[in-house]
Amino acid sequence: MPVLWLFLIVLALAAIGFIAGRMRVTSAGGKRPHSLPNYYGWNVAMKVMVPAYLALVVWLLAQPFLVNSQVVGMLGDRAVPEGSTIGLVMSDVRRVADGLDATVAQGLMTSEEANSIRTEFTDVRDRLGEAGVALGSNVSSEVLSAAQTYRTLNATGNFWMSTVVILLAVGGLAWGITQSHGSFRARNSVETGVRIILLSAAMLAILTTIGIVLSLVGNTWHFFQIYPASKFFGSFTWSPSFGGGSELGIWPLLWGTLYISIIALIVAVPIGLFAAVYLSEYAGPRMRAWAKPLLEVLAGIPTIVYGLFALLTVGPLLLSVFGRDGLGWMQAGTAVMTAGLVMGIMLIPFVSSLSDDIINSVPQSLRDGSYGLGATQSETIKQVILPAALPGIVGAVLLAASRAIGETMIVVFGAGAAARLSLNPFDAMTTVTAKIVSQLTGDADFASPEALVAFALGMTLFIITLGLNVFALYIVRKYREQYE
Amino acid sequence: MTDATSQGGARPSGPSTRLTAADSRTKKRNASEKRFRAYGLAAIGTGLFFLVVLLTSIISNGSTAFMQTFIEVPVYLDPEALDPNGNRDPADISKVSTFGYNPLIQNAVFEQVQDKGIATDYEDAGDMKALISASAAAQLRDRVIANPDLIGETVDFQILASSRVDGYLKGRVGRDSITQDRNIDAGHLDIVDALREDGTVHKSFNFAFITGADASESRPEQAGLGVSMLGSFFMMLVVLFLALPIGVAASIYLEEFAPQNKFTDFIEVNISNLAAVPSIVFGILGLAAFIQFAHLPQSAPLVGGLTLTLMTLPTIVISTRASLKAVPPSIRDAALGVGASKMQSVFHHVLPLAMPGILTGTIIGLAQALGETAPLLLIGMVGYIATNYPEGVISGFMSPNSAMPAQIYEWAKRADPAYYERAWGGIIILLVFLLVMNVIAIVLRRKFERRW
Amino acid sequence: ARDNVQVAGSSTVLPYASIVAEAFGENFDFPTPVVESGGSSAGLKRFCEGVGENTIDIANASRAIRAGEVETCAANGVTDIIEVRIGYDGIVFASQQTGPEFTAFEPSDLYNALAEQVLVDGELVANPHTTWADFNGDLPDVEIAAFIPGTKHGTREVFEEKVLLQGCEDTGAMEAMVAGGMSEDDAEDACMAVRTDGKSVDIDGDYTETLARIDSNPNGIGVFGLAFYENNTDKLKVATMSGVQPTTETIAEGEYPVSRPLFFYVKKAHIGVIPGLKEYAEFFVANEIAGPNGPLANYGLVSDPELADTQSKVSNEETMGSNM
Amino acid sequence: MYDAPLRKTDVEANEIKISAKDVQVFYGDNHAIKDVSVELQDKTVTAFIGPSGCGKSTFLRCLNRMNDTIDVCRVEGLIALDGEDIYDKRVDPVQLRAKVGMVFQKPNPFPKSIYDNVAYGPRIHGLAKNKAELDDIVEKALRRGAIWNEVKDRLHAPGTGLSGGQQQRLCIARAVATEPEVLLMDEPCSALDPIATAQVEELIDELRTNYSVVIVTHSMQQAARVSQKTAFFHLGNLVEYGETSQIFTNPVDSRTESYITGRIG
Amino acid sequence: MYDAPLRKTDVEANEIKISAKDVQVFYGDNHAIKDVSVELQDKTVTAFIGPSGCGKSTFLRCLNRMNDTIDVCRVEGLIALDGEDIYDKRVDPVQLRAKVGMVFQKPNPFPKSIYDNVAYGPRIHGLAKNKAELDDIVEKALRRGAIWNEVKDRLHAPGTGLSGGQQQRLCIARAVATEPEVLLMDEPCSALDPIATAQVEELIDELRTNYSVVIVTHSMQQAARVSQKTAFFHLGNLVEYGETSQIFTNPVDSRTESYITGRIG
Ligand SMILES: Nc1ncnc2c1ncn2[C@@H]1O[C@H](COP(=O)(O)OP(=O)(O)OP(=O)(O)O)[C@@H](O)[C@H]1O
Numbered sequence A: 001m002p003v004l005w006l007f008l009i010v011l012a013l014a015a016i017g018f019i020a021g022r023m024r025v026t027s028a029g030g031k032r033p034h035s036l037p038n039y040y041g042w043n044v045a046m047k048v049m050v051p052a053y054l055a056l057v058v059w060l061l062a063q064p065f066l067v068n069s070q071v072v073g074m075l076g077d078r079a080v081p082e083g084s085t086i087g088l089v090m091s092d093v094r095r096v097a098d099g100l101d102a103t104v105a106q107g108l109m110t111s112e113e114a115n116s117i118r119t120e121f122t123d124v125r126d127r128l129g130e131a132g133v134a135l136g137s138n139v140s141s142e143v144l145s146a147a148q149t150y151r152t153l154n155a156t157g158n159f160w161m162s163t164v165v166i167l168l169a170v171g172g173l174a175w176g177i178t179q180s181h182g183s184f185r186a187r188n189s190v191e192t193g194v195r196i197i198l199l200s201a202a203m204l205a206i207l208t209t210i211g212i213v214l215s216l217v218g219n220t221w222h223f224f225q226i227y228p229a230s231k232f233f234g235s236f237t238w239s240p241s242f243g244g245g246s247e248l249g250i251w252p253l254l255w256g257t258l259y260i261s262i263i264a265l266i267v268a269v270p271i272g273l274f275a276a277v278y279l280s281e282y283a284g285p286r287m288r289a290w291a292k293p294l295l296e297v298l299a300g301i302p303t304i305v306y307g308l309f310a311l312l313t314v315g316p317l318l319l320s321v322f323g324r325d326g327l328g329w330m331q332a333g334t335a336v337m338t339a340g341l342v343m344g345i346m347l348i349p350f351v352s353s354l355s356d357d358i359i360n361s362v363p364q365s366l367r368d369g370s371y372g373l374g375a376t377q378s379e380t381i382k383q384v385i386l387p388a389a390l391p392g393i394v395g396a397v398l399l400a401a402s403r404a405i406g407e408t409m410i411v412v413f414g415a416g417a418a419a420r421l422s423l424n425p426f427d428a429m430t431t432v433t434a435k436i437v438s439q440l441t442g443d444a445d446f447a448s449p450e451a452l453v454a455f456a457l458g459m460t461l462f463i464i465t466l467g468l469n470v471f472a473l474y475i476v477r478k479y480r481e482q483y484e
Numbered sequence B: 001m002t003d004a005t006s007q008g009g010a011r012p013s014g015p016s017t018r019l020t021a022a023d024s025r026t027k028k029r030n031a032s033e034k035r036f037r038a039y040g041l042a043a044i045g046t047g048l049f050f051l052v053v054l055l056t057s058i059i060s061n062g063s064t065a066f067m068q069t070f071i072e073v074p075v076y077l078d079p080e081a082l083d084p085n086g087n088r089d090p091a092d093i094s095k096v097s098t099f100g101y102n103p104l105i106q107n108a109v110f111e112q113v114q115d116k117g118i119a120t121d122y123e124d125a126g127d128m129k130a131l132i133s134a135s136a137a138a139q140l141r142d143r144v145i146a147n148p149d150l151i152g153e154t155v156d157f158q159i160l161a162s163s164r165v166d167g168y169l170k171g172r173v174g175r176d177s178i179t180q181d182r183n184i185d186a187g188h189l190d191i192v193d194a195l196r197e198d199g200t201v202h203k204s205f206n207f208a209f210i211t212g213a214d215a216s217e218s219r220p221e222q223a224g225l226g227v228s229m230l231g232s233f234f235m236m237l238v239v240l241f242l243a244l245p246i247g248v249a250a251s252i253y254l255e256e257f258a259p260q261n262k263f264t265d266f267i268e269v270n271i272s273n274l275a276a277v278p279s280i281v282f283g284i285l286g287l288a289a290f291i292q293f294a295h296l297p298q299s300a301p302l303v304g305g306l307t308l309t310l311m312t313l314p315t316i317v318i319s320t321r322a323s324l325k326a327v328p329p330s331i332r333d334a335a336l337g338v339g340a341s342k343m344q345s346v347f348h349h350v351l352p353l354a355m356p357g358i359l360t361g362t363i364i365g366l367a368q369a370l371g372e373t374a375p376l377l378l379i380g381m382v383g384y385i386a387t388n389y390p391e392g393v394i395s396g397f398m399s400p401n402s403a404m405p406a407q408i409y410e411w412a413k414r415a416d417p418a419y420y421e422r423a424w425g426g427i428i429i430l431l432v433f434l435l436v437m438n439v440i441a442i443v444l445r446r447k448f449e450r451r452w
Numbered sequence C: 001a002r003d004n005v006q007v008a009g010s011s012t013v014l015p016y017a018s019i020v021a022e023a024f025g026e027n028f029d030f031p032t033p034v035v036e037s038g039g040s041s042a043g044l045k046r047f048c049e050g051v052g053e054n055t056i057d058i059a060n061a062s063r064a065i066r067a068g069e070v071e072t073c074a075a076n077g078v079t080d081i082i083e084v085r086i087g088y089d090g091i092v093f094a095s096q097q098t099g100p101e102f103t104a105f106e107p108s109d110l111y112n113a114l115a116e117q118v119l120v121d122g123e124l125v126a127n128p129h130t131t132w133a134d135f136n137g138d139l140p141d142v143e144i145a146a147f148i149p150g151t152k153h154g155t156r157e158v159f160e161e162k163v164l165l166q167g168c169e170d171t172g173a174m175e176a177m178v179a180g181g182m183s184e185d186d187a188e189d190a191c192m193a194v195r196t197d198g199k200s201v202d203i204d205g206d207y208t209e210t211l212a213r214i215d216s217n218p219n220g221i222g223v224f225g226l227a228f229y230e231n232n233t234d235k236l237k238v239a240t241m242s243g244v245q246p247t248t249e250t251i252a253e254g255e256y257p258v259s260r261p262l263f264f265y266v267k268k269a270h271i272g273v274i275p276g277l278k279e280y281a282e283f284f285v286a287n288e289i290a291g292p293n294g295p296l297a298n299y300g301l302v303s304d305p306e307l308a309d310t311q312s313k314v315s316n317e318e319t320m321g322s323n324m
Numbered sequence D, E: 001m002y003d004a005p006l007r008k009t010d011v012e013a014n015e016i017k018i019s020a021k022d023v024q025v026f027y028g029d030n031h032a033i034k035d036v037s038v039e040l041q042d043k044t045v046t047a048f049i050g051p052s053g054c055g056k057s058t059f060l061r062c063l064n065r066m067n068d069t070i071d072v073c074r075v076e077g078l079i080a081l082d083g084e085d086i087y088d089k090r091v092d093p094v095q096l097r098a099k100v101g102m103v104f105q106k107p108n109p110f111p112k113s114i115y116d117n118v119a120y121g122p123r124i125h126g127l128a129k130n131k132a133e134l135d136d137i138v139e140k141a142l143r144r145g146a147i148w149n150e151v152k153d154r155l156h157a158p159g160t161g162l163s164g165g166q167q168q169r170l171c172i173a174r175a176v177a178t179e180p181e182v183l184l185m186d187e188p189c190s191a192l193d194p195i196a197t198a199q200v201e202e203l204i205d206e207l208r209t210n211y212s213v214v215i216v217t218h219s220m221q222q223a224a225r226v227s228q229k230t231a232f233f234h235l236g237n238l239v240e241y242g243e244t245s246q247i248f249t250n251p252v253d254s255r256t257e258s259y260i261t262g263r264i265g
């Protein structure tokens, strides 16, 4: 039975369960049930779906493994040609099996035929080709018989899967319905379920973090085995070279990241905040309806466009003012300033839109309180509304800062690729992120420190931002305890 | 001035101060009010100004991509070349490769030139190659294979002009610049000028740019964004249907239910930290987790969508939490007081009030996901990929595809300047896509906005 | 089961691979191969991840695979690799079409302009040159501004070895360094060190970025691939190197010195499993594609004079390490 | 002394509905309720009186665990409803609050329509089988809240657009709509004019026939009028608890006496 | 500069501080105030009484243009402060509100510390030259608000953590700290116990020596105790306005009479 069918059957059972559970309590009469009828419905539906779908998923994940190992055992080493692996033979087997399925499905072959054909008598590659299934080579008899076994095993597996899943669903249905009497705490049962769902959603963040750490840590380890950590963290020079003898000190990159992010935030936070304040406090509904989504377009423009904007427009513009013909501080159009400014523009909506929503949800009574004391609108905003909205605004600013740290394209185009420690904001610099990308997509030997350093950079940045976040949480907590 | 300690609390200026005539302090405060307001306006103005600058440069660079030069000629489908066996067997016909069709088209154009009596130094039909897109042969071949009966007839055929010819009509290629060009000569441009007079060569709206598939480096005139648009579409479906519910669920848990302990602090810090993880690192994760570990297909929008989901989640979580936090506690109290459960008070009252912020986070998160290239680089969605329309929904998620920003990024790197214009044109489409995507969210957000 | 050929790797090879893949898709019944970009290193890394459907079949590379990478491959079970050289990538020096007269360079000019240390009056000093005319009166008297590939690009290696090192030797700086007590290796490293005072700018992006830089700086000199230059002759003018004009012919004949070979690597174990894999590899190196008159050469690939050898290697599935 | 009419009072026979024993409440370090023990009777109106800030609201919020929502708040001691410890882990605060309804000191209507404000409780408790029944419940609740006449033409206007007193009556209507067994009212008449106050007092009296009502009030007269039992709080202590008539005519504690006699209200 | 205050208590001699003429207020279509004309005297306490929802708060909010913040609210007619039309385009509502302070019906402390809540007004109006002066002003205001003793040890705790009555007094303190010429108080004692009420009433009496006070109250006794003039509103109309003693003893309008005599509180 196709999985989709199974899925729909369980869904249908769940729907039936929902209605039945609901009906049972509504028709029972007598004392008012503990929970709303819908909760009894959901309770039954949950009991139908959760075990059945869980079993379905587990089965779907496990069956290929089991069938594979069965077929592999049957094939033995004999069937694996020189230079190939059992894995590849198996993918051939699967392809032939799928091909047979497709051929049968198209009516080009009966299913008995599919199970009985032999390579000696049929050109399987041709037959499958008719059904639009391309094979890389002719089919050996081992592969064909393995494919046939594969199909039978799968068919059996699918049969049992359907049986088990449907049984579970029916069982859940029965269980749920017997529970559906007035004194059962259906709402609590459903809410516990929902709570678990909410918790697992939050846990996904941890899974992601673990995933990131796992996918970085191996190569980082590798890197530190061939390149001393003391130099990575101790050196102030970043100069990779193919011939070996690279100096890979992280400090210039960290400095660049910090510098560019700060400039970006110096641009984005005031503009974003002022825009948010204006939108939520001063602007008429019409202006707000238009200006806010328009500003949000800034967040949607692909960063490559910003990169080009930095390179072609902002860089030359700054150069004409601060370059040789002007103040003489700037060597070339690409500089920390260029990248920071442009990144700041990109980040405006991150600050403005989010802050606008938060400011807008500050209760009107607080505004009234302040106006009633003869405060001007700006005083009210500065001293009452912004402090009240602060936790949310901090969130928005942190988000913008995070984005600034993670941004690549603008840095690549706007800041130049020079890794250096300098205080002059008109110098070219680069960031950790930009270097992760460039070292990862470069030409260096992938087992060389020049390529592996990307992982070490990623890991270090990850740990640093983690530290910053812990610090930010601490600060926010401390602040929050003061009010509220 | 003020004698605040004096009994009865004298004010600096007696009741006689007129409301319409401000004292110096009020003047100062009003000036600061005006300034503040002006800053706000200036901030919005600055933002919009940059938007306008960016949009004008995008549109001025990219609008030409929507027009394309075509050549309309009758082509004789020579049976000798196309069906040497003369049996109209589709299998045989498909053995003739595109290389077999090229001469037919070149002949057709050359005949047209001669019929119109256009004076030219070229003597060989092969010299017409410079005018014709390499895609023409494939187009013609497809048409013949689909309808073998056409063989032996003369069909009117609209072929794409080569990118240089197109560039000439759009002013990108000039007569002096082509002196260096190996691909086209002044003589060709003379022919183009003449053919344009009688309408054989004409520019018209290029639907294929919006609907078509990517083309190789040597055929910018054929390249379209349609397939990668579908790629983006399927990815965004994944992102929307995973990131939004998961993000909101996680935020609700953290903001409303989580007990204050080390573990939830850990989750909280993790989420904000994920926001600062460079997108390329999510690509590394996506490659490791979805392709190498879970054995999902490479270059598939499903994988791209999953990767972008992980990347977008923190944005949605952070904005959702911020707006949940902003809902006043009295609303929760009110609901709990009539016997609502915590869950009910959240879902019935708090969530709707936090909706504007959630939608904002969604808008920004999706915009970010829609425009992101770097993670796609590692899961195989950047390059020459978007060549085939997916067949059906499942293959839309599973078969190799690119995404709009990746396609644009790729075009921007390609050598032929014709691709430069297409890259900008692609950005226009991307922004339109984004706007369409956001309109629903924006309308919803306006519905949910209220003050209390 | 996957039924399309999956290719990943060098962005330098990508244009050629895309032209081949497109033609392959049009003329064969197999689906159009998927060609990803992402860099030689990343491509080879994924190539060496193992055998099986969830790994790629072909890695494009703008350099030969390294010994260490072959080892990693082997450790992951990727033992039989077919190396296919598809031709050469010419590396050229170009400037704004309407800019100063940069028409002829010697390696020594670039060395004098861009090296960290140069020889002035027999002394090794930190590079004092600010204009090209400072050291070569034939060159324009404009400020030095060079846009060279960043350290992620293989082109940088070629530039360092074939231009800077050569120039170092030509100017005698190398000799002076060795005489000054440096070991041969250190001297080579010193020769290839590029000045960091902003006269030489690393480009980590691609040639479009270099072009944009040149566009906004009339005095700029940039390093490009031949194919890129040939597609942008209206904006760029190319300089000769040691008196030789860079063209596909001069490079193929070995007269123009600055070039590098381009490769792709095929996982032999996948041949016969992934439909169309071998056909694609053969089609790539076929005469009508990779030959001197094929679309690849047309686009700027310097076709390999030994293409016939390569063709037979592919059709015999000769792997690396086996007798060639 | 005090001479407003005392409505009598069949206090004796009622069982104990809520009993509190040695209850302590802390807001962080602030010890807001100190060692309060009290037994509140069924079918009785109990008034909590005492100076502002003495802990009346705090103690009231303990009785249906509304204090759970305040992070810094910690409750110790035993509070039992019908003999069951309400702070027991197995107790579902939701069910508790469905039984023990609350009207808050500051009116807090939902930012929804007036109708939805009142219908919310009955909906989540499934008190109505259909729309008509729900309409009925809403109308009845609004009538009992003495606000029906003012809002019957604008049932679908937002509840936040009402006047202060109207909001307060809306909140009362919202609380009675769910038919709680115990109704906790924190100064329900503070924003009401005398007529509305009288109507609410009538409602309280009516409720008493079936339910228990606890009312916090600053008006001695009101306490005397509506309650059968009175508790006097002072600085977090329950100073005196007893028959209303006795408290007002013959207080035992000197603090009670001075609070009552210093009356102005 | 400023002359020493004249302490006058006799009502007759006082000039007119605020005069309203034909004021209409609409909330969207809802006609909340109909044709109200009234003249409020300086150095006088005027009480607004009337049933809940009759428009007292609405009218009060017109007097310092707090209604400007409600989108749907529209005010017509003339309101003048010291003879100047306050709805004149040239009038700065900020300056107006500095002169005409307000205590709201629902206490709305800022989510700041108690100290900052009170210091907020003096800070923005620049009433203190230095920290010591500001401390003085805050203390004095809190004392006048009759809350100093309760909060003097926790001046830097959040104002939102106070009890309902404490919040209300905090808001009164906050309003008097800016020394307005007219103070509008919307049920300032609704959440207060009798003693606190007495203290606030004392404050009102003290304020009257220099300023005008308008107070909305539901308590007839309170109106009678503190006010010299009383205005009775009914269904948006100003039914009767006059000397408090006259209104309470000898109302002209039958509606006033029935409202007063139907009194309970
Ligand atoms: N923001 C608003 N939007 C719409 N209608 C409103 C609003 N505020 C008040 N009203 C309506 O205007 C009328 C007068 O309200 P107002 O608040 O002035 O009454 P009030 O006399 O202060 O009553 P209370 O003593 O209950 O506070 C009422 O019918 C009320 O419902």
Ligand SMILES: Nc1ncnc2c1ncn2[C@@H]1O[C@H](COP(=O)(O)OP(=O)(O)OP(=O)(O)O)[C@@H](O)[C@H]1O
Pocket: D027, D030, D032, D051, D052, D053, D054, D055, D056, D057, D058, D059, D070, D072, D105, E160, E161, E162, E163, E164, E165, E166, E167, E191, E193
């Ligand atoms: N959320 C809170 N955080 C900290 N302290 C609080 C909080 N709520 C109340 N308090 C303090 O607890 C004490 C008792 O407050 P409660 O609200 O119970 O007083 P109350 O008797 O209801 O007074 P009122 O009649 O003014 O409403 C007061 O000192 C108050 O400041």
Ligand SMILES: [Mg+2]
Pocket: D056, D057, D058, D105, D186, E163, E164, E165
């Ligand atoms: Mg209270």
Ligand SMILES: [Mg+2]
Pocket: D163, D164, D165, E056, E057, E058, E105, E186
């Ligand atoms: Mg009111």
Ligand SMILES: O=P([O-])([O-])[O-]
Pocket: A441, A442, A443, C009, C010, C011, C012, C013, C038, C039, C040, C041, C061, C062, C152, C153, C154
């Ligand atoms: O992409 P490359 O490896 O050729 O630089």
